[in-house]
Amino acid sequence: MRTSARLRRLPPYLFAEIDRQKRAARDAGRDIIDFGVGDPDLPTPDYIVARLRAAAGRPENQRYPQGTGSRSFRRAMAAFLQRRYGVTVDPEQQVLALIGSKEGIGHLPLALLDPGDVALIPCPAYPVYRSGTIFAGAEPFTLELREDRGFLPDLKGIPAEVLQRARLLFINYPNNPTGATAPLSFYEEAVAFARQHDLIVAQDAAYNDMYFGDHAPHSILEIPGAAEVAVEFHSASKSFNMTGWRIGFAAGRADVLAALAAIKANLDSGAFTAVQEAAEEAYTQYDHAEIVQLREVYRARVATLCGPLREMGFGVRVPQATFYVWARVPAGLDSMTVCRRLLAEADVVCVPGVGFGAAGEGYVRFALSVSAERIAEAVRRMGAIRW
Ligand code: PMP
Numbered sequence: 001m002r003t004s005a006r007l008r009r010l011p012p013y014l015f016a017e018i019d020r021q022k023r024a025a026r027d028a029g030r031d032i033i034d035f036g037v038g039d040p041d042l043p044t045p046d047y048i049v050a051r052l053r054a055a056a057g058r059p060e061n062q063r064y065p066q067g068t069g070s071r072s073f074r075r076a077m078a079a080f081l082q083r084r085y086g087v088t089v090d091p092e093q094q095v096l097a098l099i100g101s102k103e104g105i106g107h108l109p110l111a112l113l114d115p116g117d118v119a120l121i122p123c124p125a126y127p128v129y130r131s132g133t134i135f136a137g138a139e140p141f142t143l144e145l146r147e148d149r150g151f152l153p154d155l156k157g158i159p160a161e162v163l164q165r166a167r168l169l170f171i172n173y174p175n176n177p178t179g180a181t182a183p184l185s186f187y188e189e190a191v192a193f194a195r196q197h198d199l200i201v202a203q204d205a206a207y208n209d210m211y212f213g214d215h216a217p218h219s220i221l222e223i224p225g226a227a228e229v230a231v232e233f234h235s236a237s238k239s240f241n242m243t244g245w246r247i248g249f250a251a252g253r254a255d256v257l258a259a260l261a262a263i264k265a266n267l268d269s270g271a272f273t274a275v276q277e278a279a280e281e282a283y284t285q286y287d288h289a290e291i292v293q294l295r296e297v298y299r300a301r302v303a304t305l306c307g308p309l310r311e312m313g314f315g316v317r318v319p320q321a322t323f324y325v326w327a328r329v330p331a332g333l334d335s336m337t338v339c340r341r342l343l344a345e346a347d348v349v350c351v352p353g354v355g356f357g358a359a360g361e362g363y364v365r366f367a368l369s370v371s372a373e374r375i376a377e378a379v380r381r382m383g384a385i386r387w
Contacts, residue, residue, distance in 0.1 A: 009134045014355035022349050033378040035366040036349040040241045045290045051281040055274035065270035068261050069097025076280040077249045085219040093254040099271045101206050101235035101248035109136035111259035119168040124356030129170040144359045151180035155193045163197050172204035177356050177365040178326045179319030187220040194229035201230040209239035212299040213320030227252050240282040247271050247279045301368040308379040323368040330387040335364050346381035
C-alpha cells in the first residue's frame, strides 16, 4: 500500500527504538522506572469523576454535543479566564471546546494555511505543530529554542523572505520539553510581532496550571489587544489529571476560532457533553485544595531529581512549571546514547532530546510522572553509572 505524501512527509518517529527497548526490558521482568511518558500518574480528583457520573446519566447529555461546546461550558471557561488571569472573553465567540488541546492544535493549520504558507515552529517542541502544518500542505520554519536565550525564540532573527509567507506562529509556555516559562514581556513581543507581520499567534498553554514556582504562569490574552491576533490553547489534561478524558478549549480571536470550528464541524462532532460538564466542575474549582496540593507533589519530585542529576554531571535548570526536567547530557555524549545506557545500566527510561527535533540534541527529558520514592530509587541506580 502507498500512503499519502502528507504522511510520508512527517519526520521519523525517533522514540521508536527506546520504546522497543523499554518493552523488551519489561517483558524480561526488569523493574523499569519510566520517566518517558508525559502522562500524570495521579488520578483525576473524585469531585470531577462524580460530576461525570451524574452528567453521563442524563439523557440530554447522551445525544450529539453542540460542536463548539455547550453554552454552560463556554461560559465556565470564560469565567475561569476572568478569575485566573483577569482576561475578558465573549463565551459565544471567543471560546471553543476541543477534544483535548492536541485536536485543536493539530487542526488549526488546516483552518489557516495553504500550500506555500509558512508556520513558524519552535524546536525542540511538541511534534503536533509540525505535523499539523505538514498535513495542511504548508511549510514549517524552525525557530531554535536555545538555553542561553531562556528557551525563547529569536523573533528578530527570522529572514524577511520567510516572514513574508508566515501566517502562523506557534509558541508553547510553560514549555514541553524544556520546562521554560515565558515572561509577560515575551507575550508582549509576540503580539506586537504578529501585528507587524500580519500573522496569528497560537500559544499552547497546556501546562499553565502545572506550576510549582512562586508565580503562576500568565496567559497571552493578558496583553492588551492580544485577542485580535492570538488564540490560546488550554487543556484539562495536565491541570486536573484528565489526560484520558480528552477535553480542552481554545480562546481568543473570534474569526480564527470560527474557522477552526468549521474544520471541526466537518471532521468531528464535539466532545461528549458529560465530559464538558465534568470539565466545568474542574475549571470552576481550579483552586481546589486537591489541585493546589498537586503542586507540592511535583515540587518535591523536581527537588528529588534535579540536585542529584547535577551531581552526576548533567546540566539542569530547575523548572518552574511543567513536570519535565530537561537535562543537558554530560560532555561528549549524545542524547540517544545516554537514554540507551540509562535503560541498560539502571533500568531507567527517559527520552532523547533529539526526538523533539534537531535542536533537542544534547539533552534528555525526564517526565516526573513517577513518585518521589521511585525517583529516589532511580537516582540511586543512575548514580552508579560512570559516564
Ligand atoms: N501541548 C503540549 C505541549 C503537550 O505536551 C500536550 C500533551 N502532551 C498537549 C498540548 C496536548 O494535550 P491534550 O490533547 O491532552 O490536551
